[in-house]
Amino acid sequence: MITFNGVTKRYADGTVAVDNLSLEVPTGEITVFVGPSGCGKTTSLRMINRMIDASEGQILLDGVDVKTIDPPTLRRGIGYVIQQAGLFPHRKIVDNVATVPVLLGWDKKKARDRAMELLERVGLDLKMADRYPFQLSGGQQQRVGVARALAADPPVLLMDEPFSAVDPIVRTSLQEELLRLQAELNKTIVFVTHDIDEAVKLGDRVAVLRVGGHLAQLDDPATLLARPADDFVREFLGRDRGIRRLSFVSDEGVRLRTDLLVPVSADTASARAIGEPWLAVVDEEKRPLGWAAVKDLPESGTLADAELAPYGTFVSGRDSLRAALDATLLSPSGNAVAVDGAGRAVGAATREALDEALTKVTGSVGIAESAGDAESDGGPARGAGSTGSTDGPARGADGVAGGVDG
Numbered sequence: 001m002i003t004f005n006g007v008t009k010r011y012a013d014g015t016v017a018v019d020n021l022s023l024e025v026p027t028g029e030i031t032v033f034v035g036p037s038g039c040g041k042t043t044s045l046r047m048i049n050r051m052i053d054a055s056e057g058q059i060l061l062d063g064v065d066v067k068t069i070d071p072p073t074l075r076r077g078i079g080y081v082i083q084q085a086g087l088f089p090h091r092k093i094v095d096n097v098a099t100v101p102v103l104l105g106w107d108k109k110k111a112r113d114r115a116m117e118l119l120e121r122v123g124l125d126l127k128m129a130d131r132y133p134f135q136l137s138g139g140q141q142q143r144v145g146v147a148r149a150l151a152a153d154p155p156v157l158l159m160d161e162p163f164s165a166v167d168p169i170v171r172t173s174l175q176e177e178l179l180r181l182q183a184e185l186n187k188t189i190v191f192v193t194h195d196i197d198e199a200v201k202l203g204d205r206v207a208v209l210r211v212g213g214h215l216a217q218l219d220d221p222a223t224l225l226a227r228p229a230d231d232f233v234r235e236f237l238g239r240d241r242g243i244r245r246l247s248f249v250s251d252e253g254v255r256l257r258t259d260l261l262v263p264v265s266a267d268t269a270s271a272r273a274i275g276e277p278w279l280a281v282v283d284e285e286k287r288p289l290g291w292a293a294v295k296d297l298p299e300s301g302t303l304a305d306a307e308l309a310p311y312g313t314f315v316s317g318r319d320s321l322r323a324a325l326d327a328t329l330l331s332p333s334g335n336a337v338a339v340d341g342a343g344r345a346v347g348a349a350t351r352e353a354l355d356e357a358l359t360k361v362t363g364s365v366g367i368a369e370s371a372g373d374a375e376s377d378g379g380p381a382r383g384a385g386s387t388g389s390t391d392g393p394a395r396g397a398d399g400v401a402g403g404v405d406g
């Protein structure tokens with residue numbers, strides 16, 4: 001655990017970059033520092049490994065004041081990743097990663113083996129190992145930066161805007177890689193970003209800082225999105241906060257209908273007899289094929305003769321309500337297909353079912369307000385925890401509605 005106890009940083013010119021900051025960074029979790037440019041994120045981060053010393057207050061690492069630990073010893077237990085990776089340009093990738101183990105006196109072979117293992121772990125082709133940094137893309141260099149920071153297996157990792165300089169697609173894959181690694185490694189991570197979407201995706205807890213180095217709010221992402229502490233935080237979170245909040249609500253509250261799933265071998269007359277405007281057609285293994293509009297079904301034959309419209313899917317019990325809602329928007333039927341982990345249909349979620357689930361999340365507030373700013377008139381949206389998944393399966397699940405096919 002890292003503890004900030006009334007920490008202030010005043011630079012020589014009098015600038016107060018961090019003002020009386022007190023917070024805890026729990027062991028084994030990702031805590032994100034987020035806020036506008038100049039709010040003191042980097043200064044706060046660098047005071048942990050004493051690249052900058054605090055003017056007042058204390059930073060404790062597992063109860064020990066970092067000021068009492070000499071900087072080289074302190075930094076051996078703290079990995080550090082920065083924007084642009086900061087690799088040594090004249091060293092091969094493998095040697096970049098092996099740097100700290102070699103400094104720690106590991107023999108060369110052991111350090112190289114460890115470096116190769118880490119390169120693989122962060123998703124890099126081992127062919128890259130003998131290249132130099134300039135021969136790698138920006139995203140690949142960032143992966144090397146993460147591998148290098150992990151080389152000596154430090155319990156703490158400081159990451160300062162590590163993914164800011166790469167394009168959005170690479171950035172998303174680096175974020176996912178970090179979450180995957182963290183699920184295995186359980187490091188204590190402090191991650192600095194100015195991007196609120198990145199913050200709520202990666203953070204177990206998110207500290208929002210305002211200029212002057214004041215802590216505006218520290219909460220888990222779902223709570224932050226549901227109940228911003230003040231106007232500054234609300235504005236910083238942005239206008240689509242209500243929708244983004246649904247990424248942290250499990251889809252488990254969505255009522256599923258199995259009567260809308262119809263095998264492709266069914267004849268059109270029996271399909272019509274179900275009395276519904278849209279039916280989800282599935283193959284022999286229950287994999288969805290598409291939605292059939294009942295009014296357009298041929299007079300005779302089976303559903304194999306029907307023209308099928310696109311469909312969206314979400315994984316039942318694993319995805320977020322946002323993913324379920326997204327899946328309904330991907331089909332002209334207005335309904336979504338719920339699938340299991342193997343992609344087999346387990347039911348259909350209609351718009352009405354989504355509406356019911358959304359109403360539960362927002363209490364008495366309707367869908368329209370859930371996407372907007374329901375809190376401004378008082379009552380923060382209730383029930384955030386009731387269907388609740390601050391730590392549940394819906395974490396980071398936004399936009400993962402399944403394929404649009406057919």
Ligand SMILES: Nc1ncnc2c1ncn2[C@@H]1O[C@H](COP(=O)(O)OP(=O)(O)OP(=O)(O)O)[C@@H](O)[C@H]1O
Nearest residue numbers: 011013015017036037038039040041042043044194
């Ligand atoms: N060496 C320094 N001397 C004087 N002022 C400094 C120094 N380093 C940073 N500052 C000031 O301290 C404040 C906080 O800077 P810091 O880099 O911690 O902010 P940040 O939130 O990380 O910003 P950004 O997102 O733009 O990187 C800013 O006003 C900055 O100008």
